[in-house]
Amino acid sequence: MQIYLPIAEMSVNVFWVLGLGTMVGFLSGLFGVGGGFLMTPLLIFIGVPPAVAVGTQANQLVGAGVSGVMYHWRKRNVDVKLGLVMQAGGIVGTVLGVMLFGMLQRLGHIDLVISLSYVIFLGGISGLMLMESVRAVFRGRRKGGASRGKLHHHTWLHGLPFKMRFPRSRLYISVLLPVGIGFVGGVLVAIMGIGGGFLLVPAMIYILGMPTTLVAGTSLLQIILTTGVAAVLQAATNHTVDILLAMMLLVGGVIGAQLGSRASGYLKGEQARALLALTVLGVAVKLAVDLVLTPDDLYSITSTGPRP
Amino acid sequence: MRRWSGVMAVLALLAVSTPVRAQTLVADLSSHLIAITTGFTGTDVVLFGAIDQPGDVAVVIEGPETAQTVRRKDRVAGIWINNETLKFTHVPGFYGVASNKPLDALLPSAVAQRHEIGLDHLRMLPRADADAATVAEFRAALIRNKQREGLYGTEVGEVVFLGQRLFRTSISFPANVPIGLYTVSVFLIRDQDVVGAQTTPLAVSKIGFSADIFDFAQHDGLIYGLLGVLLAVGAGWLAGTVFRKG
Numbered sequence: 347m348q349i350y351l352p353i354a355e356m357s358v359n360v361f362w363v364l365g366l367g368t369m370v371g372f373l374s375g376l377f378g379v380g381g382g383f384l385m386t387p388l389l390i391f392i393g394v395p396p397a398v399a400v401g402t403q404a405n406q407l408v409g410a411g412v413s414g415v416m417y418h419w420r421k422r423n424v425d426v427k428l429g430l431v432m433q434a435g436g437i438v439g440t441v442l443g444v445m446l447f448g449m450l451q452r453l454g455h456i457d458l459v460i461s462l463s464y465v466i467f468l469g470g471i472s473g474l475m476l477m478e479s480v481r482a483v484f485r486g487r488r489k490g491g492a493s494r495g496k497l498h499h500h501t502w503l504h505g506l507p508f509k510m511r512f513p514r515s516r517l518y519i520s521v522l523l524p525v526g527i528g529f530v531g532g533v534l535v536a537i538m539g540i541g542g543g544f545l546l547v548p549a550m551i552y553i554l555g556m557p558t559t560l561v562a563g564t565s566l567l568q569i570i571l572t573t574g575v576a577a578v579l580q581a582a583t584n585h586t587v588d589i590l591l592a593m594m595l596l597v598g599g600v601i602g603a604q605l606g607s608r609a610s611g612y613l614k615g616e617q618a619r620a621l622l623a624l625t626v627l628g629v630a631v632k633l634a635v636d637l638v639l640t641p642d643d644l645y646s647i648t649s650t651g652p653r654p
Numbered sequence: 655m656r657r658w659s660g661v662m663a664v665l666a667l668l669a670v671s672t673p674v675r676a677q678t679l680v681a682d683l684s685s686h687l688i689a690i691t692t693g694f695t696g697t698d699v700v701l702f703g704a705i706d707q708p709g710d711v712a713v714v715i716e717g718p719e720t721a722q723t724v725r726r727k728d729r730v731a732g733i734w735i736n737n738e739t740l741k742f743t744h745v746p747g748f749y750g751v752a753s754n755k756p757l758d759a760l761l762p763s764a765v766a767q768r769h770e771i772g773l774d775h776l777r778m779l780p781r782a783d784a785d786a787a788t789v790a791e792f793r794a795a796l797i798r799n800k801q802r803e804g805l806y807g808t809e810v811g812e813v814v815f816l817g818q819r820l821f822r823t824s825i826s827f828p829a830n831v832p833i834g835l836y837t838v839s840v841f842l843i844r845d846q847d848v849v850g851a852q853t854t855p856l857a858v859s860k861i862g863f864s865a866d867i868f869d870f871a872q873h874d875g876l877i878y879g880l881l882g883v884l885l886a887v888g889a890g891w892l893a894g895t896v897f898r899k900g
Contacts, residue, residue, distance in 0.1 A: 581879025
């Protein structure tokens, strides 16, 4: 069954899009990530204009985030105060990101910047994750009690001003840290159409030193707010949110996420992380290869004229 | 309200569109409105007509004019980056041509140029300071890209004659056809020259649900965006509640 997407201005097969949503939802449930990093490149690959893919994806992530936060909320694993502070930086980052997106679009470099950011961020993070999980697997094999090291290192990060208490996470840190992390997350949402969980989660663990139990729920809360702002801004300024497409992806994604989180019971933590790292690395390598290989047609066109 | 303006414009044009030389050529379309509804996957429109004396016929379909920026990638530090650009104005958003004989057998180049019959004769205007070689290269790339999108015909369509006087041809529009006002021009050709012509308007317009969404997104972007987020929150909340036991 074909359906015409009014904003993307193309006709797609409903079951195809539902399937795509389910597949990405399954992976996101399996690994506990948003899945935006897979969905946005896939949408672009099936012919959705990059700007529409990014804007629509922001809207879709709001829905995915809400059901995720509800899950963590019931387990009381959300630090609302920290999430809101991060959000302060997130809004600024999103606004700046949407402006940057529009500027790059006019200059004709947006596709390149999207691809490059994917290669750099996804490649870097997945490389680190892969190294860590390989090490974890080996450590597990040796059954050696490798020393865990000091729990709390004092670095220059703790010398920053404007300290604030976050009782839920038992932290006393400079506001600049969560605001800064939120800011980077906001820029990523606007430019790459991803929630940025894969970047926020390690940053919250290693830079803020948050308890790991609270990280998933709190980062999801921050993601809902940032993606929400991004979706509204993209719709208001660039008209690039396709509600029909977002709803189809959401339906598939919700079902997939439930199946995925059930399937995740059969995977060990480090196995799941290694698999996730491999998937992310795969996306990064594919995009890197596309940047280096000679394209079929060196020329591309964009409509810059009056549209009826 | 606004989407009907296209339809109105067609009706107005229909009222005034009289054949240039009324006696020689009459043609019409099976439909003057292509409605892009939620189930739209592209469509065919049939053009039919008659001529009163033997001759040849060429048909040109032109979509609404846009400006297009053509960019060429160059290798910089190992990766391909958009480098040189050239902007063209007066580029038809859709272009198709059909005739009953090969075009170069029908018309000399100068005449085809004058009536913009055939892709080689499209009058797309490049920026003034560009040199001829660059223009030719970027122009070819523009046409090639449009053809890949299915918006420019890759070959000349066929005009079929039924007997001496009646002719017909079919025009295919893909799902990504740009909206706006189109012109369908029918040329009567005799002895290497255009001796009669008729222009018929054709509107491509979003109708129904998809049109409502499009208009909403264009005119009330902020409210549209807020509603989209609300819908997503609702869907997420519903999912979180339904799957609670799981």
